[in-house]
Amino acid sequence: MTDERLPQSPEAFRAYVRAWMAEHYAQFQRDWPGRIDPVSLPYRRAWEDTLCRHGWSGLGWPREYGGKALSLSHQAIYLEELARSGAPLGVNLIGHGIFAPTLLHFGSAAQKARYLPGILRNEAIWCQGYSEPGAGSDLAAVTSRARKTQDGYVLDGHKIWTSFANLADYCFALVRTDPHAQRHRGLSFLLVDMHQPGVRVEPIRQLTGEAEFCEVFFEQVKVPSDCLLGQEGDGWSMAMAAASFERGTYFIPRLVQFERELARVRALIDSVAHGLTPIALQSYRQRWAALFADSMVLQLKSRRALLAAMNGEPPGPEGSSTKVHWSEAHQRMLDLALELLGLNLCVPAMQMQAEVAFFAHASLWSRAETILAGTSEIQRNIVGEKILGLAKG
Ligand SMILES: Cc1cc2nc3c(=O)[nH]c(=O)nc-3n(C[C@H](O)[C@H](O)[C@H](O)COP(=O)(O)OP(=O)(O)OC[C@H]3O[C@@H](n4cnc5c(N)ncnc54)[C@H](O)[C@@H]3O)c2cc1C
Structure with missing residues (x-):
């Protein structure tokens, strides 16, 4: 190309x-x-x-x-x-989708020249070191500490749920540089080389059996001063900006996948139909139809977000509603698929095996979808407060 x-x-x-x-x-x-x-x-x-x-x-x-x-x-x-x-x-979704636009926006000319080529060629994999055992939904509680030295920082801390850290060459980490400043103000963004001494990565096995995310330990890690992104103390606003860069496009592949899986669930219903009572068949079809409506509405929401981003509008709270809707509808769809497969009615063995393997994996993975990038409870808080105008809980 x-x-x-x-x-x-x-x-x-x-x-x-x-x-x-x-x-x-x-x-x-x-x-x-x-x-x-x-x-x-x-x-x-x-x-x-x-x-x-x-x-x-x-x-x-x-x-x-x-x-x-x-x-x-x-x-x-x-x-x-x-x-x-x-x-x-x-596997470099974070490098391409989140870090590169953040670097283009906030990085110095030297930082762009240093890091962008590796992402472009996919030679440098990036991970995002935000969450800690005591700081997930409440991200401003980050305690990983970067102490200033003459030529940079010495970093000590413990990150968790860091996707792809076991493959990553670099981590953009949200760390505390000023323990005395107000919570949000004492944070900075450091670009940490994952191959240097003092960085330890421990993969965490997920429900699916794979280990896509990890614990990351920083023990006396030396980070040169030219690896500070933006200004010291600006980490919080940069983290918020970083979260908005994928706005408009984040759900696109996920909704196409939703549509493709829904077609497979439809085929499953058809394949078991003749073994079902009319009432049972109707009930499955109704559940499928409700999911089809979810798919249509989600696509409209995604298009609206894309249009807003194209018009340069600032990110709004609507993304939270889409996140809850997509992740929970996806779990409902996968529950339906597993129920149909559990009926074990006359589906040819080979096809059955492939569908069971696919949907069992997708269903187990989908448990993470209502947690990652902000849990359903947190998204509902945002919808309640910012869209519905309810009192802060
Ligand atoms: C697959 C996956 C990949 C991830 N990848 C990364 C990554 O690459 N980098 C990274 O930094 N993080 C990553 N995360 C972490 C993710 O961002 C956090 O799991 C998420 O923000 C929730 O934080 P927590 O796990 O600490 O839960 P907590 O914040 O401890 O929440 C525990 C429970 O309490 C509820 N809760 C908390 N506060 C409130 C409140 N105010 N109101 C109502 N309910 C509340 C939550 O909804 C949740 O049910 C990943 C997570 C998953 C599942």
Whole structure:
């Protein structure tokens, strides 16, 4: 893929991306030496490397940093078509989706020159070190402490639930540089090299059996002063800004996946229909229809967020409503799928095995979806206070 060949009109761009993905993802699968396992980290990383090697990275970045300067609507089309191809999400989601735009916004020229090329080529994997055992929903309670020295900081602390830390080359960590300042004010953003002495990563096994997130221990880690992003004490506002950079596009791949899974659940209902009583069949169909309505409404919400971002509007609390809706509807859909598979009615054994493996994994993973990036309770607080105007709880 080269810039010159990228069509400009949205329709032609969509057709181009769709054809490219169909051809190259099929080729990638044919060339993959092992078992095709779209949830495995090596598989996901290799596919992400392939995308970056072919220039599908830095799509929204300015050209001076090797980006493609594509509009937000073109980026949205790319994400839709990537998800529609059935290809998995990568492992450097945080590097591409959160850290790079934060760096472009707040980084010095030297920091951009140093870190952006590695992300563009997918050679540097980034993780996000915010949460700690005592600071999750209440993020401002972060206690990891960076003490100032002559040429930088010495960092001590304990992060937890750090996605992809076991693969990461760098971590952008929210740490306390001033223990005497008001909670939000004493925080700063440090860019920590994960391969240096004093950094210890302990993977945490999840319900699915995989270990995608980790505990990270910082013990007397030396962080040079040029690894401070922005100004000391500005960590909180940068963390808030970082959270808004994916606004408008975050749900796109997840909603395409929702739609694809819903079609598979529909096929499951059809495959067991003749073994069910009419009442049972109707009840399954009604649950499916309600999920179809969820899918439509979520797509409208996602489009509205995209339009708002394209118009340059500041992020609003509506994203919280979409997060709760998507994560909880997804769990309802996966519960329905498992119930249908549990009926064990006349589905051919091979197909059954593949569907059980897929939906069991998706269902176990979906438990995390109502927790990560802000729990359902926290999102409901935001909706209650900021949209419904209810009193602070
Ligand atoms: C798969 C996954 C990946 C993650 N990846 C990362 C990552 O890469 N980097 C990172 O920094 N973090 C990551 N996290 C951590 C995530 O951000 C936190 O789990 C989340 O913010 C909740 O914090 P906590 O786990 O400390 O729960 P707590 O904040 O301790 O909450 C415990 C319970 O109390 C409820 N609760 C807390 N406060 C309130 C309140 N005010 N009102 C009502 N209920 C409340 C919560 O809803 C929850 O049910 C990840 C989490 C998951 C599950």
